[in-house]
Amino acid sequence: MDREGLLLHLEGELLMTSQDVILGILMETSCSGYDIKHKFETLFSHFYNASYGTIYPTLSRMEKSGLITKESVVQAGKPTKNIYTITEQGRRAFYHYLESELGEVEIKSDFMIRMYFGALAQPELVSKWLTEGIRNTERALAVLYEERERSQAILSPTQRICLNIGITNQENLLQQLEAGLSELGS
Amino acid sequence: MDREGLLLHLEGELLMTSQDVILGILMETSCSGYDIKHKFETLFSHFYNASYGTIYPTLSRMEKSGLITKESVVQAGKPTKNIYTITEQGRRAFYHYLESELGEVEIKSDFMIRMYFGALAQPELVSKWLTEGIRNTERALAVLYEERERSQAILSPTQRICLNIGITNQENLLQQLEAGLSELGS
DNA sequence: AGACTCATGTAAGTCGTTACATGATTAC
DNA sequence: GTAATCATGTAACGACTTACATGAGTCT
Numbered sequence: 535m536d537r538e539g540l541l542l543h544l545e546g547e548l549l550m551t552s553q554d555v556i557l558g559i560l561m562e563t564s565c566s567g568y569d570i571k572h573k574f575e576t577l578f579s580h581f582y583n584a585s586y587g588t589i590y591p592t593l594s595r596m597e598k599s600g601l602i603t604k605e606s607v608v609q610a611g612k613p614t615k616n617i618y619t620i621t622e623q624g625r626r627a628f629y630h631y632l633e634s635e636l637g638e639v640e641i642k643s644d645f646m647i648r649m650y651f652g653a654l655a656q657p658e659l660v661s662k663w664l665t666e667g668i669r670n671t672e673r674a675l676a677v678l679y680e681e682r683e684r685s686q687a688i689l690s691p692t693q694r695i696c697l698n699i700g701i702t703n704q705e706n707l708l709q710q711l712e713a714g715l716s717e718l719g720s
Numbered sequence: 721m722d723r724e725g726l727l728l729h730l731e732g733e734l735l736m737t738s739q740d741v742i743l744g745i746l747m748e749t750s751c752s753g754y755d756i757k758h759k760f761e762t763l764f765s766h767f768y769n770a771s772y773g774t775i776y777p778t779l780s781r782m783e784k785s786g787l788i789t790k791e792s793v794v795q796a797g798k799p800t801k802n803i804y805t806i807t808e809q810g811r812r813a814f815y816h817y818l819e820s821e822l823g824e825v826e827i828k829s830d831f832m833i834r835m836y837f838g839a840l841a842q843p844e845l846v847s848k849w850l851t852e853g854i855r856n857t858e859r860a861l862a863v864l865y866e867e868r869e870r871s872q873a874i875l876s877p878t879q880r881i882c883l884n885i886g887i888t889n890q891e892n893l894l895q896q897l898e899a900g901l902s903e904l905g906s
Numbered sequence: 907a908g909a910c911t912c913a914t915g916t917a918a919g920t921c922g923t924t925a926c927a928t929g930a931t932t933a934c
Numbered sequence: 935g936t937a938a939t940c941a942t943g944t945a946a947c948g949a950c951t952t953a954c955a956t957g958a959g960t961c962t
Binding site: 549550554555558561577578580581582583628632633636637638639640641642643644645646647648649650651652653654655659660663666667670690691692693695696698699702703706707710711713714717718 | 836900
């Protein structure tokens, strides 16, 4: 009886975690936790982020489980840093992630939520949000433009797609926000 | 000594949570947990989501703290449902959220991460991701177009901005993905 | 004098997901 | 007969953020 019973959750989703992203970064070049955070804030900013409170404990855990190795580098005039390098086991773990099922986009946009409920707020508040949204988008675009300038020649084909998606998306967003602001202001 | 010490974290960020979004939904109309989930999957899908495992416990907590009231509605041929209605205290809490500082966009896109590391994957895998991405985007667009058809006339100005951003973003994404796929395929 | 960059880490707590548990009705 | 829709809820667990803690060097 019940031949299908007893824990049949073998196909659990196993979504992308910080560990997978860190493995990918270390596939390209060895990094410190600080370097990784910097990449999150520049290269990955429009599709991923994680705080130091995630990065450092994750790196420790990964070292313990043999996915990466640590090397302490003493520097003159700067704090000592820990450079992490991926191991063969780490590479296998990364390829395993690439073979796994594609996960959904997870997004929580406070700005869009406020826009949706904008009719319940005072018009000045909505204008403030739009102005702030425009400023944020311009800042994000500046980072992306700079990245394109700096690394266009060395980008892989898929990185170029990635960057194009980011840039066109932010440009579109900026245009919509500006149109919205002038529409509401009139 | 140390007159600035002793817990000076009075300006904690207090980011948007599910509770704020649920309050916003209930500002417009009373809903069951099931109805709220449905709204998340249609109206909010491209900028917010939450599972039943968040919605139901949040509704219970909100009722206990007096932000909403519950009414059980017995239905013929369907399960009994709990309809939640916002209270005056709940309205105040929502206005308080609207006055709070605008939070950053939180985004984790497995798809974009894979694109970024695409050079490390086999070309067929990348094509599969792109094809899947195109399918997902088309599905999202269909939902948005349908929403525009159904409710264009009754949308508030900011909801129209919201919908325009969603549609133009997805259209742009679709275009970029298709361009990317044909570029890689050749 | 103050701000920023470089650099690492922990502790407490929040927030949220997944899987489990149930079950009638309707549509194909 | 099988899938989808309608409907609610809990328990275990995982992932992540914030605040705290420290500190030298450089730039304005």
